[in-house]
Amino acid sequence: MIRVGINGYGTIGKRVADAVRKQKDMELVGVTAVHPHYKYTLAQQKGIPLYAVEMKSLEAMRASGANIRGTLNDLLQRVDVVIDASPGDTGETNKPIYEQAGVKAVFQGGEEHGLTGLSFVAQCNFEDAVGKSMVRVVSCNTTGLCRTLNAINKGPGISTARAVLARRATDPDDVKKGPIDAVVLDPTTLPSHHGPDVLSVLKGFDVVTMAFKIPTTHLHLHSLIITLKKPAAKEDLVAALQHAPRMMLVEGKAGFKSTASIMDLAREMGRPRNDIYEATVWKDSVTVVGSDAYMFLAVHQEAIVVPENIDAVRALSGGYSRDQSIKLTDESLGIPHP
Numbered sequence: 179m180i181r182v183g184i185n186g187y188g189t190i191g192k193r194v195a196d197a198v199r200k201q202k203d204m205e206l207v208g209v210t211a212v213h214p215h216y217k218y219t220l221a222q223q224k225g226i227p228l229y230a231v232e233m234k235s236l237e238a239m240r241a242s243g244a245n246i247r248g249t250l251n252d253l254l255q256r257v258d259v260v261i262d263a264s265p266g267d268t269g270e271t272n273k274p275i276y277e278q279a280g281v282k283a284v285f286q287g288g289e290e291h292g293l294t295g296l297s298f299v300a301q302c303n304f305e306d307a308v309g310k311s312m313v314r315v316v317s318c319n320t321t322g323l324c325r326t327l328n329a330i331n332k333g334p335g336i337s338t339a340r341a342v343l344a345r346r347a348t349d350p351d352d353v354k355k356g357p358i359d360a361v362v363l364d365p366t367t368l369p370s371h372h373g374p375d376v377l378s379v380l381k382g383f384d385v386v387t388m389a390f391k392i393p394t395t396h397l398h399l400h401s402l403i404i405t406l407k408k409p410a411a412k413e414d415l416v417a418a419l420q421h422a423p424r425m426m427l428v429e430g431k432a433g434f435k436s437t438a439s440i441m442d443l444a445r446e447m448g449r450p451r452n453d454i455y456e457a458t459v460w461k462d463s464v465t466v467v468g469s470d471a472y473m474f475l476a477v478h479q480e481a482i483v484v485p486e487n488i489d490a491v492r493a494l495s496g497g498y499s500r501d502q503s504i505k506l507t508d509e510s511l512g513i514p515h516p
């Protein structure tokens with residue numbers, strides 16, 4: 179059993195914790211808590227052991243009646259791998275704590291690539307992380323782009339990729355961020371950071387991206403323009419996407435007219451927390467004009483990196499091939515395997 183701890187129990191940490199609990203080869207030793215909150219009460223009710231992120235948290239959590247097993251340092255003594263799902267840019271502070279404890283670590287996309295020097299998307303570069311001590315699972319948008327571009331690149335091949343990202347403003351439970359009534363250029367200078375981030379995982383072609391935030395909390399939507407290396411028909415691209423793991427194809431004519439339909443699909447499928455782990459491409463949007471391919475891609479920001487975190491734990495721990503790990507993860511999460 180791989181003993182796993184999670185430091186940071188928010189949007190990503192909660193989901194990854196439940197995913198770890200579904201793995202036959204992993205044990206969730208505990209998660210960290212910061213201050214009293216119903217999410218920790220619910221975690222405790224599920225049987226997830228709680229540890230305080232620091233001494234101040236320990237006192238506040240115990241005063242609230244929570245059963246706290248110790249601090250982050252105690253948790254680190256009991257795990258093989260820690261998944262750091264703390265807020266972006268906290269990784270730099272946490273990295274030396276994990277190193278001192280001699281624990282392997284998986285960081286998230288809110289950290290810079292330089293923190294670990296190794297950015298991860300399972301189906302693109304699982305092997306690079308095998309046996310390493312630290313890895314960074316890239317952001318939700320970069321994960322969606324990497325899966326999609328890797329599939330096309332393995333098919334007809336890619337010379338250049340361009341993407342315009344309409345980004346959800348914030349997550350559903352975050353009331354502090356906007357916009358409520360504006361489209362925010364994110365950033366105004368071009369290109370956005372997503373292109374270089376994709377290139378921290380994939381090599382051999384050029385990617386340029388631009389992004390803006392829109393007043394919605396569910397899903398990002400990417401408009402992709404890909405210049406192909408070899409001539410290809412729509413059917414070739416659709417086949418390449420269908421044969422890649424963790425991709426889902428939907429069609430406007432079947433009722434998928436918006437990102438809201440994707441959320442509705444997750445609800446109707448009975449997915450936990452309405453999570454869509456797959457990068458979702460509109461099959462009818464896939465169009466070839468000359469050597470350029472066009473398509474729409476949707477990314478459920480809260481969920482897409484969950485399977486990647488599970489595979490990152492297996493890669494660091496060793497003993498699994500990419501295909502073995504992806505299959506185990508997908509079966510446990512109910513993701514159809516191609």
Ligand code: NAD
Binds near residue numbers: 188265
């Ligand atoms: P979040 O704010 O929902 O959760 C972070 C949790 O960490 C909170 O529970 C917070 O109380 C706790 N925390 C605060 N300070 C801490 C500390 N010093 N040590 C440990 N925990 C601490 O954030 P999130 O959205 O889950 O993001 C976590 C990471 O995942 C970030 O790097 C983010 O960029 C990345 N990510 C987020 C999304 C998304 O859409 N939410 C998608 C992909 C990747």
